[in-house]
Amino acid sequence: MYSILAVDDDTHFLDIVSGLLQHRKYRVETSNNPTAAIELIDRNNYDCILLDVKMPGIDGISLLDQIIRLKPHVPVIMISGQSSLAIAVKAIKIGAYDFLEKGVETDRLLVTVQNAIAKKSWQEEKHTLLDELQKQFQMIGESEGMQSIFHQIKTIAPTDAKVLIYGETGTGKELVARAIHFNSNRAGKPYIKVNCAAIPETLIESIFFGHVKGSFSGAYMHQTGKFELAHNGTLFLDEIAELNLQAQAKLLRVLQDGEIEKIGATQIQTVDVRIIAATNQNLAGRVANGTFREDLFHRLRVIELEIPPLRARQLDIPLLADFFRMRFSEKYNKRITGFSPQAMNLIMSEKWPGNVRALENLIEKAVIFTKALTIDQETIFTALYSDARDDQLRSQTGSLKEFLEQNEKEFIEKNLVLAKGKKQIAAEMMEIDRATLWKKMRKYKLDNS
Ligand SMILES: Nc1ncnc2c1ncn2[C@@H]1O[C@H](COP(=O)(O)OP(=O)(O)OP(=O)(O)O)[C@@H](O)[C@H]1O
Ligand SMILES: [Mg+2]
Known part of the structure; x- marks a missing residue:
């Protein structure tokens, strides 16, 4: 059962509202005293608060301000006797969920309360999902080697520099790539991963840059390339050593001018993508034996991180x-x-x-x-x-x-x-x-x- 607090100096209005909400199976508490209301809010976990804009002694806006500080996740619906656009705007800016007039139809009030509560539980769910996600990608390490890796991640994350991660199989390269992205200014933007070893040679260009429908036989649908998907975010190129020379040339071109050409498209697109690459191979050795382009190698290794074996x-x-x-x-x-x-x-x-x-x-x-x-x-x-x-x-x-x-x-x-x-x-x-x-x-x- 959801619980709601209604705060208003007008007890008649409080009676009406609580009757209405109780009828809809909400648990309702009321208060006609702003100071007592703050105490109640502090002590209880309400799912929604209805708040009068004008009360003697304190105005609703400063009360709203206190509530938002105290319980930022609880939606507050402001109710006003006389409408004033300026106050409504102020309330919404401070963080009120909505602003209603006292004369509002009961259905509108009920729908607003219902939506406010739905949004609150959705946000709570989002928080626990984020927590779970964080837990899933938690990195453990007290050793000197790992402490140094954590330190480097913190230093390089906020820059847009390309990073090349080395490490034996299973050392945590992908976890480090994620950590760099999620500690960077691009954290809210896409993080896209491509496993270079898993793409068939003939599809590399289409997977990197996308294609338009009908651009080659077999292109039944439009395909958005990984670079475009990662726009404004980070592209993680896993197992980079497995790209063949032809694909390396194509990759180099994008890294040089930040432009991608979708197969079959007439226009060139500009993308802003941070590249993180990883390999368990000795890339310098690959350069020496001619299987990895030297120019691409230097472009990728602006910053090099080597994860020590366990x-x-x-x-x-x-x-x-x-x-x-x-x-x-x-x-x-x-x-x-x-x-x-x-x-x-x-x-x-x-x-x-x-x-x-x-x-x-x-x-x-x-x-x-x-x-x-x-x-x-x-x-x-x-x-x-x-x-x-x-x-x-x-x-x-x-x-x-x-x-x-x-x-x-x-x-x-x-x-x-x-x-x-x-x-x-x-x-x-x-x-x-x-x-x-x-x-x-x-x-x-x-x-x-
Ligand atoms: N420091 C760490 N703390 C907690 N879990 C870790 C740590 N390092 C690696 N792991 C876990 O070990 C597994 C392997 O890590 P990850 O996939 O990042 O390694 P990798 O170097 O990319 O491996 P591969 O070379 O096989 O692709 C993952 O399940 C990851 O969560
Ligand atoms: Mg990996």
Whole structure:
């Protein structure tokens, strides 16, 4: 049930309004005293306030001003005995939702109240959506490497400079690109992403610049290009190293003069787009071997950011693990409060070639597998092991013998970690005898000798 406060020195009017609104199933409180009204507003969460423009002792406009400061999200509908355009304009400017005259038809009053409340709940929803979105793109990192990245993001975000982000797979390149956009002056404008590796060569021009209907066979509809979509905002070119030389030439042209030519269109369009590019490749190396244009490379690397791999920021591993534990416990509706120390040791001992994404996947699995309050080392072990096997099955190259041996090696390695290097215990865990374990450790060069 929505609740409404009506404030007016005219108690007769208050009676009429509350009768009307209560009949429509609103909960109504009234006040004929401005000071008492402010206290009520402070203490309660009204969905809407009706406020008289003229009251003895205080005028409605300054009361409105106080209310807006106190509860900026509550819509205030001003009601006036005699209409004055100047006051109405002032009220709306300060932030009143609407301005009505006392003689207004009841239907109009009811519709106005209804719309004001609808807008309020829509705004509240928008706020929680924004919060969720922010949470989704939250970046964790206390390590020196990440602190430096955060610092650089803050410094470069407000400029319009092009940024080239380097980093191994799964280090957070896309997250950094987003952070730059959302901390820039373009935050309210579009953020458009293009994965250069995913576009077929023949479609690149059309995806970048768009085409008009009928401009080539297969162009059944108009298509707006990514550059046009990103106008006034940011265009994130992911996996930039995967563009072929022809596409690189086209991209260079736009970066030079800020003009795009839609396929089949007669006019040239000017666009204002900030470019952020990312790659996990060595672009300088690509330039050296002639597969990436040097002029384009220099245009893109006005600012270069290199995200360190996860193994180079040990400090972040437990923080990220905990962050993902909370995220996935919430997602899967499970109460999981932490990791056992051994589980965390095991996580810390990994090399993380797949970086943060791999850690995230591991913790998601561990949360799904866990039946207890804390995640223990067996669960991490199982999740890690299934990960390694998944990767191998996915790549599906090599002989069966290699596959089995690779798995055997990893299995033994993990058990040795779990057993803290104590071979007797590791052998028992794997249900093999010590001699067999020795033999296999020598075979897989796990004996460090
Ligand atoms: N510092 C961080 N804090 C929280 N989550 C992170 C962090 N870094 C990366 N992630 C998460 O890890 C996953 C991978 O990040 P992202 O997609 O940005 O990496 P990437 O470098 O673009 O990977 P790829 O090279 O595979 O495209 C995402 O789910 C992201 O939310
Ligand atoms: Mg990426």
